[in-house]
Amino acid sequence: MIRPGTPVEALDTPSLIIDLDRVEANLRSGAEIAAASGVALRPHTKTHKSPYFAQRQLAHGAAGITVAKVTEAEVMADAGLTDIFIANTLFGQAKAERAAALAARVRLAVGVDHIEQARALSGAMAGAARPLDVMIEVDTGSRRGGISPADAPALAQEVHALPGLSVRGIYTYEGYTYEAADREELAAVQRAAQDVMVRLGDGLRELLGIDPVVSVGSTPGLLSGAGYRKGITEIRPGTYIFLDAAQAALAGGVEACAAHVLATVVSRPGPDRAVLDTGSKSLTSDTRSSGICRTAGYGLLPDFGLTIARVSEEHGVIEGEGVERLRIGEKVRVLPNHICPVVNLFDEVIGVRGGVVELVLPVAARGRLK
């Protein structure tokens, strides 16, 4: 049991520490950017996986939340969240039935980029009192999921005609923003994607007679300073709440990061090598070696200007100049490259304020894979 009032440096390691004041500052800043562009903010909760932080986002004016999985949506609904968008395509009877059950008790939308997914959802909605909202996923350059802009209107029309379904709008994931070389290119790719989405939204208005939600998402997009053009109605950033080594620069520096892994120097096997008790089992092996969010190695020690050169499951190895400053037994802060999957590796996070523990929060939606 970790008691409130415990100083951070007394905590066992590795632990995932969240600075609650910094969270509030980041949420405020994100909300201000959204308000300045007149877009609704629907944060992606995959970054924190916790109803507590989802509620903090609502307190800062978020219109609803985003999740990646129907099981994550269930966790959030059980905790009292009432407006949830599953920004992912789901397939199969089991998941369609869970989504249909959930739609009976919260305001729900589900992503679709193929008519077969929609047919499964439509089948599960048979007999439902009100239709399930569907958002059509559009590929604006991430080359992941999403239908091509050219094919999106026809799919939207087909889905809208299915019993039990109603198209709410369109969404895209701006994954390519991470690969922009600088702020200028970042703003340019954002504008290009927004133009595509707004045109598609205008088309849907005529085609379906709806006032469509036009939703874009990514934290680099939020922090780029480019803003959102008229016709974009909703944004879904995730990482902005905590930030990480990759995104710190866009937010003004490592001081903006609200999350770090507290680790111990458990071994000093040679003068030029130190080993931390945090490896891929707590930092992941995610790298970010190119683009505006590039960062070296597997985690940054902001208090030493050092990076973790190699990870195995339980070990983070630091080598070379500067290592001599790391004493065995010392506890150090590590900023992960990519905070979202790191949160997924911890059963709980430790919320601190002014360097002392305020609360311990279960990562309630951790490991929800389905």
Added chain:
Amino acid sequence: MIRPGTPVEALDTPSLIIDLDRVEANLRSGAEIAAASGVALRPHTKTHKSPYFAQRQLAHGAAGITVAKVTEAEVMADAGLTDIFIANTLFGQAKAERAAALAARVRLAVGVDHIEQARALSGAMAGAARPLDVMIEVDTGSRRGGISPADAPALAQEVHALPGLSVRGIYTYEGYTYEAADREELAAVQRAAQDVMVRLGDGLRELLGIDPVVSVGSTPGLLSGAGYRKGITEIRPGTYIFLDAAQAALAGGVEACAAHVLATVVSRPGPDRAVLDTGSKSLTSDTRSSGICRTAGYGLLPDFGLTIARVSEEHGVIEGEGVERLRIGEKVRVLPNHICPVVNLFDEVIGVRGGVVELVLPVAARGRLK
């Protein structure tokens, strides 16, 4: 609830499927290799993180088990495992006290590569009825933890003299075996490391008057066919129980793999692209791009000869030739690059025999980071 008798293809995805017959075959084969070299087998349970599979390893003649963390050791001890080696250096009072408490109820050994770790353990053992066994970690080329062979004897002597501690022997992790270019080089690096370890063991026998355990570990080392030379007394392979895309070739092919992620083709956004509902949140982003265990991409679809080209948290993207054979909604088998951290991402694994579910097993030691 997943009922016994359910066919694998009816399971929701992503799920981690374990072929129990294949597990038995792999355990038998590993035990035979150990027996042929006359070494004790102490499997690293990090691969499965489950007392059930640990017990199966004991049933196949394992002398005890290996874990990476004191909290993993607690899970195993609570489940009735009685001979546990924490093959990792731990630091700090909290962990030392847990280790000391555990040493009172099971046969325990703990890794040490620095006198400061040993002093903390010694302090925690004050008043204990019997000493805690310590294994000195030696770096034979992995450049992770481990003291240099030259400095190992002096450390062993110093640790052995501390109250409450008793040096049981030495151990090394053969991480460099993964980087060997071929079987010949693999056997050569193994032999070189074994020579170092045996010499050190002989030295300890004289220096401390003990009959030292001389322990080496890694699955490539087990599967290389090189065997273990006289003087090596214990081996600690982990992955051999399940195997994975990286290690399949060493074991004779993908048919030897006992674990796969069952995934669904959730999107077919274009003729040359398919998207699976398994990404880094269920496969990790671990790659293995060089060495004898090299494998492409982020996961292998053995039934299609395709690999996952890119992962994000929830998506695995497959592109190019052959993708046209993947129908939307189809369930496919994916062999992970590295099975150990994949198991850590699942709350439960599904044990099957002959393609139907036999049992669902919690991954009891999942997420034990401390």
